[in-house]
Amino acid sequence: MTNFSELNLDPKVLQAIEETGYLTPTPIQAQAIPPALLGKDVLGIAQTGTGKTASFTLPMVTLLSKGRARARMPRSLVLAPTRELAAQVAENFDTYSKYTKLTKALLIGGVSFNEQDKLIDRGVDVLIATPGRLLDHFERGKLLLTGVQIMVVDEADRMLDMGFIPDIERIFQLTPFTRQTLFFSATMPPEIERLTNTFLNAPVKIEVARQATTSETISQRLVHFRPSRKDRTASEKRTMLRALIEAEGDAFRNAIIFCNRKVEVDVVAKSLKKYGYNAEPIHGDLDQSHRTRTLDGFRDGSITFLVASDVAARGLDIPNVSHIFNFDVPTHAEDYVHRIGRTGRAGKTGITYMLATPADDKYLAAIEDLVKQPIPRVEAPAGMPENSRKEPSRPEPETEREPTRRRNPRKVRSSSAPAAEAQAAEAPVVAAPVAQAPVAEVNVVAAPAEVAERPERPERRQSRRSSSRTGRGEARDGGRDGGGPVVGMGDHVPDFLLRSFAADPKEV
Known part of the structure; x- marks a missing residue:
């Protein structure tokens, strides 16, 4: 096969092809056009950029050159997954059919329904549409698909990716069983293969390149x-x-x-x-x-x-x-x-x-x-x-958590305890409040002096913790921190805060 003139295309189509500057058909065109002209179903698998659009546009124009469209009943149907691809098919149809009297309509989203309805009402030979907009027109009662003679599904694997397969199945069921189907895809996933087995009748399978291959150019x-x-x-x-x-x-x-x-x-x-x-x-x-x-x-x-x-x-x-x-x-x-x-x-x-x-x-x-x-x-x-x-260098986790440790009151007390005890040993003991305290408080007041002499004895620290639990830790704190600032109270602790309000042992 050396040129388009050997493909039995309509002379008007050949004239349009010649004006576009194309002389030699691509492999998918050379193999798909002859069986399509014979009215057979075609299953074409070819990588993108190999001329699949002309593979079905050229035989469609030739086959539809005889006959006349009726209102709301298109003679052929081309389904495309996206608006841009549908518009591109429409441009190809205009290019190759300019010497014929065939009419077309483009049904895509983003365009007024009224303008599209006017085209359908006049009758079109070729209806090019996306599945969603086509079904919208059908459900509104503006379109009948019982007169479709040729149905084309372009970029079928993209239809699968976009979730259009249920719509495609429904559209197939709305068209006559005797239609001719041209089915083109770059890949053949299992779901697409199931669809072709269901709706194509003994198709001529054309695979000009291994599925999912990339061009050597x-x-x-x-x-x-x-x-x-x-x-x-x-x-x-x-x-x-x-x-x-x-x-x-x-x-x-x-x-x-x-x-x-x-x-x-x-x-x-x-x-x-x-x-x-x-x-x-x-x-x-x-x-x-x-x-x-x-x-x-x-x-x-x-x-x-x-x-x-x-x-x-x-x-x-x-x-x-x-x-x-x-x-x-x-x-x-x-x-x-x-x-x-x-x-x-x-x-x-x-x-x-x-x-x-x-x-x-x-x-x-x-x-x-x-x-x-x-x-x-x-x-x-x-x-x-x-x-x-390279992986970036990151600060150590311990460094990031250091401020949290400083805010922990337990950690603060533990780290500052020796210094606080040393201060308590050198500082004078506040005696006036202690004189008014009950006898039970005497041991608590003496505790700071003992701690100063033996700051490392654990029994004294345990005694101070016990006095805090019984509500008499104020005297211990006053003895320990009396010579230095008290957190939250300034440099002076009011006397009444150092008094004990425990019940009289005799009453207990």
Whole structure:
């Protein structure tokens, strides 16, 4: 197979292909188009960037060139997982059908229902939709799927990741059993295989590359570093990202930077703008008009850095992307294949980097197991701090807890007891309050002098603890600290605090 003219396509389709500049079909196109033109079900498995969209768009335009659509009953249906991919399919359809009279409608979120209803009411040959919006129209009674002749499921594995499989099963059940089904995916997980066995009738299976393989035109690189502190991981990764961009020099043209979370997309885009880079974010929480403007700006070169979530990882045909940066290691190994597939398309070369820390080792191992090859490690760019490879020194735990020990009153009393006893030995004993105390208090008053003579005898310390428990420790404290300041009372203790109010032994 050398060119499109040998694929039995409609002459009007061939004219449109010639104007696009394509002459030779890709392997998936060369193998999928002939059975599709014969009306057979097709199961196509090919890595991203191999031209799967044209594999079903070209035969659809040829097969639908005869016939007429009826109101609210589309003749064909294309399901895509994301708005951007659906819009891209619509663009391909416009390109290849411009010399025909076929009509289309695009049903995606973020667009008014009224405008979409008007298109459906007039009747369309091709209905391109995301599963959620399609079912919304159906449940509102604005759409019938009983006239679908050709049904296409694009990026089926992404449908699985996004939780659309129940919706896909329901849509299959709403279409005629006699429909022709074209099913395309980059990988074939067990759930997708179950779906194809259920709804495809003796499909022609086309696998132009081993599942989950990466293109040979892509140079993959991994920077594995250890952050200086866990709470500085994101900040140091942003520094590393800027260093990698600068290190590429003249080889750099533009880049897509992938993050796992939407909030991280916004943070990274804001950080790049702060340092003078022309960057814009794109993720599912942005308005559709904003997302469309951002993608158009990246395609025409007015935006250099596209910071994206996985909404841009599947199926988007953005030509001439020189670099892909995985700011985060994807938690699903298949996402790595799709992310780096945004570069190195149509035989062109591309460079990818992935930033990984020890916390990502589990996900990294899953990726290397999926692609059946280790990702080459490269050193961090010159100028990065050396702590990217060392554990930071931390203060000893005992030092951090020292203030807590000082606030412990038991520790304070124990450490200051010898000095306090020495003060008590040299200080004069306050006699006036003791003269009015009961006889039981005499031994307590004499205790400080005895302690001064024999400060190390434990029986005296035990006696003082016993007197404190019986409520007569005030005299002991006054004798010990009488010559020095008393904590909380200043330099003077009122006499009434040293008096004992114990009951008379005779009354007891």
